[in-house]
Amino acid sequence: MEFLAGNLAPFIASAEKGEEHVGFVGILTYAIFVLIVIFCLMAYAKKGMNLRVFKNPILNCFEQLYLFIEKMCVGTIGSHGRKYVSILMTFWMVIFASNVCSLFFPAAPTADVGFNLGMALIAIGYVQYEGIKTNGFFGHLRHFGGPNLGNVLLAILINPLIFLIEIVSEVLKNVSLSLRLYGNIEGGHLAASAMNKLGEGIYVPFGAFLIPIKLLTCVVQALIFTLLLSVYISLVTHHDEPEVDHESADEKERWESGKIAEAMIH
């Protein structure tokens, strides 16, 4: 038993002095396992792709996911949002599969802050990259400065403040994205463990009753991460804010809905 515990320690959540911790190799193993599952499902789904009507149930699920994310991209970002479907769908699949992994195993990639922080940094870095690509480097920086206030004094006083707040906000987006996911998944684990301890005396795993809620959390967290990423992309790929100049009412409505969605999730 000690031999097993010693060799499997890097791969499973080990409790030491009341703290649960999974090492680098453990998280890497879980991540590889999740990726293998995703690629196996994709390979299986590809079998029915050449048919006129998709009959493969896994492919149907992927198709619905693709259409959902495409609709979300177009609805949030605009007609040019289709080109972000690939990155958003990849994020969605990895997060969802990792979350589902957390239902059956003592740890999961998304139950680790380091992994989530990596994803958040990639997401926010990609948003900055898209912002610079769309508006240019200085245009993107100017975007952080807030709207043109009209008054020079106000501009000198307020705009640097807004700039500072926006920069802090951009940095904290990484923290909020990673901690939200970590908190929900790891929180689910802790809640299940605590409830299991309640039933230890009578041999009833009360934590199992949390599985439906945890499954809902798996979907919702994947959705929130991708929705926020699409909102962030939408905010930086719009040329101007609606108060200054907007091409159409649709653009304004989309911009406002993005802001509302972001505010609601936060």
Add this chain to the structure above:
Amino acid sequence: MSESHHETKSGPFELIFNNLPVRTVLGLVLMFGGSYVSKNYQEVFEQISHQYGVPVDLGKTVATFGVFLIIFPLVNIFFIKPLADAIGERNSTLEQTFGEAEDLKVQMQKMRSEYEARLVETEADARQKIEAQIKEAQALRQTLMSEAAQRADELVARATQEIEAERNRVLTSIRTQVVDLALSAAEKVIAENMNTERNRKLVEDFISQVEVAR
């Protein structure tokens, strides 16, 4: 990171992110770098974890960078692009099929309207022909009836003439026989020596008077 970068002009970012081998190598380097960081700075991370209560390991973060740098293009090429193409192709096939169905429907409606117009035309033609035939038949009937009536009149007239002639002939014959009988009777009554011619004249006058009186 996604297919969107293909349309951008090549800068240093595009040079890295659009090149799959470069990305793969960079991803592997980051994964091994993350492993190195995680192994060598474990104590620092544990200290941070104890201090702030968040078990953060930046080595995992760096390795995650590497993993995603590799899997983004892989997932895109392996699955998402074929899926998007298949959905697009299916949608275009469906649109084409719906378009063909719409064309067929329009064609069918056109044929139906043509058929109905032709049916109406045929019905009108048939009705016209029937009316013409009826008119012709009525005319023929009229002609035949008038001819029959004329023929009947002729027959009646001829029969009347024949009856009249026969009556006259019979009357003449009767009249002759009556004269003969009267003469015979007168001969027997008056006996002989009588001018037969004169007597005959008398008798004929008498008979004529009798006929007029009748």
